[in-house]
Amino acid sequence: MSTVGKALSLLNLVASLSEDTGLSEIARLAALDKATARRLLVDLEAHDFIEQDKATKRYRIGAAPVRLARIREARFPFLRTAIPVVKALNEETEETCHLSEFSGHELWTVHVETSPRANRVIVDVGSCYPLHATASGLALLAFLPEESREAFLAQPLKAFTPHTVTDPEALRARINETRARGTSVSRNGLEPGVISTAAPVLSADGLPVGTISIAAPEVRVDDARLAELNSAAQAAASRLSAALYGLDIRQKR
Amino acid sequence: MSTVGKALSLLNLVASLSEDTGLSEIARLAALDKATARRLLVDLEAHDFIEQDKATKRYRIGAAPVRLARIREARFPFLRTAIPVVKALNEETEETCHLSEFSGHELWTVHVETSPRANRVIVDVGSCYPLHATASGLALLAFLPEESREAFLAQPLKAFTPHTVTDPEALRARINETRARGTSVSRNGLEPGVISTAAPVLSADGLPVGTISIAAPEVRVDDARLAELNSAAQAAASRLSAALYGLDIRQKR
DNA sequence: CCTTATCGGTTCATTATGTGAACCTTCATT
DNA sequence: AATGAAGGTTCACATAATGAACCGATAAGG
CATH class of the missing domain: 3.30.450.40 (GAF domain)
Incomplete structure (x- = not known):
């Protein structure tokens, strides 16, 4: 599977989790290596698709989809x-x-x-x-x-x-x-x-x-x-x- | 830059275009090779972040961000x-x-x-x-x-x-x-x-x-x-x- | 106080994946 | 028929992704 595909699946996964989740658990759920999961999360975070709580270090869905959704819904x-x-x-x-x-x-x-x-x-x-x-x-x-x-x-x-x-x-x-x-x-x-x-x-x-x-x-x-x-x-x-x-x-x- | 980063930037670019756009023009605007742009578009399309008009072959932003945005906004x-x-x-x-x-x-x-x-x-x-x-x-x-x-x-x-x-x-x-x-x-x-x-x-x-x-x-x-x-x-x-x-x-x- | 087990995060040799020049086909224009 | 530009594909090559092993921190248990 392409790296981009993995990243988007991971994004989907994180979005489906109803609360902030730690790196290890995300990697486990996605069946990815911890290092790989982290790199993908960092890439996604750089574009605001994922955000990381600075205090707890846990990850959650970010704000970028909201921006894109507005554009999509406008059209x-x-x-x-x-x-x-x-x-x-x-x-x-x-x-x-x-x-x-x-x-x-x-x-x-x-x-x-x-x-x-x-x-x-x-x-x-x-x-x-x-x-x-x-x-x-x-x-x-x-x-x-x-x-x-x-x-x-x-x-x-x-x-x-x-x-x-x-x-x-x-x-x-x-x-x-x-x-x-x-x-x-x-x-x-x-x-x-x-x-x-x-x-x-x-x-x-x-x-x-x-x-x-x-x-x-x-x-x-x-x-x-x-x-x-x-x-x-x-x-x-x-x-x-x-x-x-x-x-x-x-x-x- | 990571492939995922390129894909997300490309997604951003396509979202910012106010009308459906062809492969060559997208590649030009993104400063990517046509083959690369296409692979990224296909990956994004597989997850519904991009959609391709079957008749015109042109690309536009897809429906996935709307789904993710609802989840984000709910939380x-x-x-x-x-x-x-x-x-x-x-x-x-x-x-x-x-x-x-x-x-x-x-x-x-x-x-x-x-x-x-x-x-x-x-x-x-x-x-x-x-x-x-x-x-x-x-x-x-x-x-x-x-x-x-x-x-x-x-x-x-x-x-x-x-x-x-x-x-x-x-x-x-x-x-x-x-x-x-x-x-x-x-x-x-x-x-x-x-x-x-x-x-x-x-x-x-x-x-x-x-x-x-x-x-x-x-x-x-x-x-x-x-x-x-x-x-x-x-x-x-x-x-x-x-x-x-x-x-x-x-x-x- | 030391041991053990997590956690988040990092390293680096190995390898799989991404890349892009060149190519093909189709289609509209000349 | 020739031209050019479109979408899309190929494959040798180069780069970026991978993951086992690692680090430091934190917490629980004996």
Whole structure:
């Protein structure tokens, strides 16, 4: 792997740690030599992607991404466009809604609007869940090019609950359903008692750039309600695709 | 220079270009070989820091910084904390106020609240002005460690108007005044007819992380008004330092 | 008070990685 | 058909990355 690749992976790793972390632990987590990890951290720090607490000597994510993100958002206002859509979906459904973005072969939660109900599902911004165990993941997989999908299915897949589907053949069936219907459903895939539904946000070339999804406690969702949530998620995702990239490609077919 | 350093500088460069740019031009601007530039771009693209338009083959900043920025801001809410302060200053003074952040040896404009007046100063988010020609730059230099300041003053300094101070000795005098008073003033340093004043935002260790500044058409600013703006900027910066890092260090002295 | 085990950080011989002149293909212009 | 400039690729060579061993500091345990 290229040195730059290692540095960026390391940056990702440090960003994913929820508190300042020491050199040795970072090196261990990244499976890099301590000297190598340090050199990369120093390089990243010189450009403010990482910062080191002078007192504790521990490392954390720096300020440079914020500056770059402003530039990116000024040109491609993904969040600025997407957040109102997610908010509206949240108000309409009164369930936890979240927006995920596909970046670096993974699906990252970039915005969450939490349900106003007492019994609700909590999703963390910044989290990154396995594609096969979530509704968002299925929605994404369904619209990914065949080869990317198969590459994913070829990996060993972990089960998170007794309900997690890990068999590639069974997953293919669910993915095909998802593609036909336009929305995915996951019951207890990642956490027991949670049902979620998701629809892909598609770019101008028809490839998914992310997903919008709704997660609710299973007790509130009967079949009729599930159909409602499905079409709400679908509508929100289509609206967002259209806002970002012009007419939704699915409507052109 | 390390390969990682080159990659990050290249990323910075691409981010600073206001439109999609081809490989050859990027290589030229970065003073890198075309093959090297491409390898770095590919590495950056693999992690979504850069993206390439499939149709035009041109490169632009990618989505990864947005994801990292959300994580950073969740932990260190610089903008979330700072923007209300800048807004309040703008409402109080009715002049254009902006927040700059010191990152990578440069001072970047990260937020602007524009004056409601017809005759007003416009400052662009994302811009990066020379330290010696702006009030913000002087405020920053005044509170930087001696060696960083001297390293900056040792460079050749460009004059932007006949009023731009470029003599290191004269600048030192103005910097010392600034440090003594706590705020800097720049008359016509960068653009004729503009007067601006700035105060540093200081972190817990007393080093500047950025500045808050006010820019106004000279015709509206007599000595009394200047004193008002000075103390308003100073108060805003102190409030922000306190909000971000606890008690303002200057008040402890 | 010495031993042991961490920690962050550094060194330097070895080696893998990055480099760039020259090359290829494509495409628009002359 | 010739030209030039684009994006992209190749490979002998040079440089920069690597990591085992090291240092000094700090903390816990006997």
